[in-house]
Amino acid sequence: MQSILTINGGSSSIKFALYQVGDPLQRTLYGKVDRIGLSGTSLTFSDSTGKQQERHSIAASDHRSAANVLIDWLAKQDGFASVGALGHRVVHGMKHIQPEIVTQELLDELQRIRPYDPDHLPREIELIEAFRKRFPKLPQLACFDTAFHQGMPRVAKLLPLPRRFDAKGVERYGFHGLSFAYLMEELAHLGDPAATTGRVILAHLGNGASLAAVRAGKSIDTSMGFTPTAGLVMSTRSGDLDPGLAPYLARTEQITSKQFYEMVNHESGLLGVSETSSDMRDLLAREADDVRAAEAVALFCYQAKKWIGAFAAALGGLDTLVLSAGIGENCPSIRARICDGLGFLGVELDEARNAENAPLISADTGRVAVRVIRTDEELMIARSVCRVLGTAAAA
Ligand code: ADP
Numbered sequence: 001m002q003s004i005l006t007i008n009g010g011s012s013s014i015k016f017a018l019y020q021v022g023d024p025l026q027r028t029l030y031g032k033v034d035r036i037g038l039s040g041t042s043l044t045f046s047d048s049t050g051k052q053q054e055r056h057s058i059a060a061s062d063h064r065s066a067a068n069v070l071i072d073w074l075a076k077q078d079g080f081a082s083v084g085a086l087g088h089r090v091v092h093g094m095k096h097i098q099p100e101i102v103t104q105e106l107l108d109e110l111q112r113i114r115p116y117d118p119d120h121l122p123r124e125i126e127l128i129e130a131f132r133k134r135f136p137k138l139p140q141l142a143c144f145d146t147a148f149h150q151g152m153p154r155v156a157k158l159l160p161l162p163r164r165f166d167a168k169g170v171e172r173y174g175f176h177g178l179s180f181a182y183l184m185e186e187l188a189h190l191g192d193p194a195a196t197t198g199r200v201i202l203a204h205l206g207n208g209a210s211l212a213a214v215r216a217g218k219s220i221d222t223s224m225g226f227t228p229t230a231g232l233v234m235s236t237r238s239g240d241l242d243p244g245l246a247p248y249l250a251r252t253e254q255i256t257s258k259q260f261y262e263m264v265n266h267e268s269g270l271l272g273v274s275e276t277s278s279d280m281r282d283l284l285a286r287e288a289d290d291v292r293a294a295e296a297v298a299l300f301c302y303q304a305k306k307w308i309g310a311f312a313a314a315l316g317g318l319d320t321l322v323l324s325a326g327i328g329e330n331c332p333s334i335r336a337r338i339c340d341g342l343g344f345l346g347v348e349l350d351e352a353r354n355a356e357n358a359p360l361i362s363a364d365t366g367r368v369a370v371r372v373i374r375t376d377e378e379l380m381i382a383r384s385v386c387r388v389l390g391t392a393a394a395a
Helices: 063-075 104-112 121-134 163-167 177-189 245-253 257-266 269-274 280-286 291-315 325-330 332-339 351-355 377-393
Strands: 003-009 014-020 026-034 042-047 053-057 083-090 140-144 199-205 209-215 218-222 320-324 369-372
Touching: 003 121, 003 377, 014 063, 014 377, 026 063, 026 377, 042 063, 063 121, 083 121, 083 377, 104 121, 121 140, 140 377, 177 199, 177 209, 177 320, 177 377, 199 291, 199 325, 209 291, 218 291, 245 257, 269 280, 269 291, 280 291, 280 332, 291 332, 320 325, 320 332, 325 332, 332 351, 332 369
Parallel strands: 003 083, 083 140, 199 320, 320 369
Antiparallel strands: 003 014, 014 026, 026 042, 042 053, 199 209, 209 218
C-alpha cells in the first residue's frame, strides 16, 4: 500500500495525517503533538473513523525533541512502512508560486528567510531536517502558505514605504494559502460558477484569521501582509495597527522591539481586549456578563465586516462568500453578526440554515451565495504531494 504523510508544524503544535493514495485520498490516521515547550505535552491521534482517540503524555521540551518523539512513534504505526512521500506546510515561501521538492538549496533559502517569520520558519525547518535525517531517501515537499497570493496585482502587494525596501522583498505576501486553495477546490467541486469565473471572498476565521479576495480563481488581495500579524484582529494577534504606535510606546513605555513583537503576536487580539481568553467560545459564554468579552467579540465581527466591504469594492461586487475554520465553520452567532447590514451587497442569511451550520446559509432571496466550508490544510498538502511527485513518489 502506498501512502503520504503530511506535517503541519505550528508555534506550539505539530499536526500530522497519513493518507492512502487513491482517488479520493483516504485519511487513515491523524493527530497532533500539542503544548510543545509547555507543561503537559501530549500526542493525540485518531484512526480514520475519528472514533478511537488516544492521548499519550510525552516528554518534549522543544520542537526538535517533539519531532523525534513523533518520528519514533510514527515509525511503529501500521502503514508507515508504505509512506512514499512527505508534505510539509511551510508558512513563508517568499516568491515561490507552487509547492517545491525539498533540496539542500531550498533549505538554505528557508534558513536565509528565517527572519521573515521567526515564529514559524525555524520550527518548520527543524521538522524537515529531523525527517530528512531519519529518512534521507524519503522525498519531502514544501507547501507554502504564501504561494496562493503570489499572483496578486502589484498594487495589492506594494507597501507605501521607501522603494529600497520593496527591492528587499518587503511587500504584502498574505498567508493561509493552503486553506484558501482548498476552499477554492471545494467551491469548484460544489459546482459554484464563482470558483472559476466569479468574485469570491474567502474568510478563514480560526485562531489565526485572514480574508482573501479572489477573482476568476486568482487571489487579488488579502488581509494579512508582510507577516501573519497583519489584517483582521485574531485570537492573540492584533491585526492592523497605526504604525505610529510603535515609536509612541517606545518613547512613553520604553517598549523594545522584542517586547512589541511579543505583545502584538501573543498578548493582543481577543485575549488582549477581553483580558480573559483568546478563545471565541469562552468569550461568547462570557459576553453577557463581561463587557470586555463583549467588546472583543464585537471588534472581531466589526472588523471582519469591514474587510468584506473592502474586498467587495476591490472585486467590483460579490458572488460568493465562504466562511471557514474554527469560528467560521462552527459559530452561527458570529456569522450572523458579521453578515448583519451587508444586505446592500446582496448578502442575506437564512436563519435556520445558519443555525444548523448548513453548507449554504444564504437566503434564497440573497444575491450572494454564503457558504460554510470545512477547510482541510492537511488534505491540500496530500493532494499537492500527489500532483507534484505523482504516484511514482508514493511507490
Ligand atoms: P487554529 O487556527 O488554531 O487551527 P481553529 O480553526 O480550530 O484554530 O479555530 C479556533 C477558534 O474556533 C477558537 O476561537 C474557537 O473558540 C473557535 N470555535 C471552535 N468551535 C467553535 C464553536 N462551536 N463556537 C464558536 N467558536 C468556535
